Amino acid sequence: MTEQKKKLSFWQIWNMSFGFLGIQFGFALQGGFMSRIFQTLGADKDAIPFLWIAAPLTGLLVQPIVGYLSDRTWHPRFGRRKPFFFFGAVFSTIALFFAPYSSALWMAAGALWILDASINVSMEPFRALVADKLPDSQRSYGFVVQTLIIGIGTWVASNLPWMMTQLGVPNTAPDGVVPDSVKYAFGIGAFVLFSSILYTILTTEEYPPEDMEEFEREKAAKKGAFSGMKEIFDNITTMPKVMQQLGLVQFFSWFAFFTMWSFATPAITEHIFGATDTSSAAYNDAADSVGSYLGTYGLVSMFFALGLSFVASRMKINRKLVHMTSLILGGFGFILIYFIKEAWMLHICFSLVGIAWASILSMPYAMLSSSVDPKRMGVFMGIFNMFIVIPQIIAALGGVNFLYKFLFGEEVINTMLLAGTLLILAGLSNLFIRDRSVTHD
Structure with a gap:
């Protein structure tokens, strides 16, 4: 059925994926600087992962529900995924915009919670949109363009923040106050996030359901919160075998990257630069x-x-060979x-990490989209994201702190050894994936 879809040009794929520019502005600022904000507001290094926990906990619930709802949404003008x-x-x-203006840890953690949950409301339908619009032969291409x-x-x-400092924006502030360079950076990120997603909404058309009568019948037959939750649960319990195998790969991958986002700033500022006073x-x-x-x-x-x-x-x-090799290179980088x-x-280290990151954002989704029912693409993309948020929840609840200290020792730089190992x-977990119909384009 998907092969009947016409192939799209590079610029058509670019337009429908451009909103990811803003989404990634949000994720990069969150991943690179929220721990800095937490430290500035007085957080102990070992407490930082716990301050991140609300975001993945919310994602565990939000993403399958958003995927389910977007599968059952259609409006002649606004489409299926675009309202989300x-x-x-x-x-x-x-x-x-408001995250760096937090005056207390609970405010910053709350801002992170809202930010991460809201980004995921947009992000998962973006993944489904690629599968909606592209034939299987262009899926890898589409996800790679997103990447x-x-x-x-x-x-x-x-x-x-570095650019703002170079332009003369103050990079220091009184104890417990986030510098203006970070505030300006988050403000610019907020503008880019909204405008880039709006660009995709205005330049991209969605395909209507192939059989509108059947679509309306199914939607009418499955009204109500209970019906929706039951179907989501049924999809979880009957997920394709390939999805389970990819889930193991995702678990280790996202545990590793959560470790980096939580600890890169305290670990590297201390280990490489010898700096620990957050007001200095x-x-x-x-x-x-x-x-x-x-x-980098x-x-x-x-x-x-x-x-x-x-x-x-x-x-x-x-796809499997590309993903396996890329992840191993990234591990050595950490x-x-x-x-x-x-x-x-560090440019060399994070260059290797970048190879892994490019593959994480494309190859698993390309393999998954070839193995699931197109009518349930949104809900399966949402369920698949559980394999992203569950490792983050485990890491935030003490998994990172326990593992890096147990395996490597007390120094915070050992978190990078843990990330690399994971x-x-x-x-190596890619070796369990044997279905050639999803591993080969």
Whole structure:
């Protein structure tokens, strides 16, 4: 059925994926600087993962529900996925703008909770949109183009506080106050988030359900919250075997990246730069630098995705082999952070991480979209996201703190050793995926 869909041009795929630029601005600012905000407001390093917990907990509930609802939404003017893009963008923009103005830890944690939940309201329908509009032969290409846009967003957003400092915006503030450079960066990110999603809404048309009468009958037969929750639960219990196998890969991958987002700033500012006083110029300059180095993984993911998009548009690729190799390289990148002595070498480490990031954002979704019913693409994309948020919840509830101390020792830089180990395990977990119909384009 999906092969009857016409192939789209690069620019058509670009337009329908452009909203990911804003989504990634939100994620990059969140991942690169929320721990800095938490530290500025007085959080202890070991308490940082717990402050992140509300976001994945909410995602565990929100994403399958949003996917389910978007599958059952159709409006001749507003489409199926686009209403969710819009409302997610509105609340994400508000939360992103106000997050650095928090005056207490509970306010910052609340802003992160709203931001992450709202971004996910927009993000999961974006994943489903690619599967909605593209034939199976273009799925890898479509998800890789999304990853290209994500890479651009990651690099620019991660460097925004540093750019603001270079333009003369103050990079220090009184104890317990977030510097203006971070506030300006989050404000710019809020503008980009909303405007880029609005661009996709205005430039992209959605396909109506293939059989409108059947669509309306199914929607009428499954009204009510109980019916919806039952169907979501039924889909979870009957998920395709490939989805379960990919779930193991996702578990290790996202545990690793949650570890990085939670601990990269305190670990690297302390281990590489020797800065721990959050109100000092040394710490804030180091934190800006960490953000820039984190931007490297976004920049490299952009170029890696560009190369993948070129290859995927011209020949078949082995999705499993690409994903396994990319994750293992990223794992070695994390581990190298522990051993380097010069800050510039972080570019090498995060370049390897960027290869893994590009693959994480494209290959699992390409493999999944080839194995599920197109009519249930939204709900399955939402359920699949549970394999992203569950490891983050476990990590936030003490999994990171226990594992890095138990396996490697008390120093916070050991979190990067943990992240690397987990990413290598994620790569090796691809060996369990044996279905050639989803692993080969």
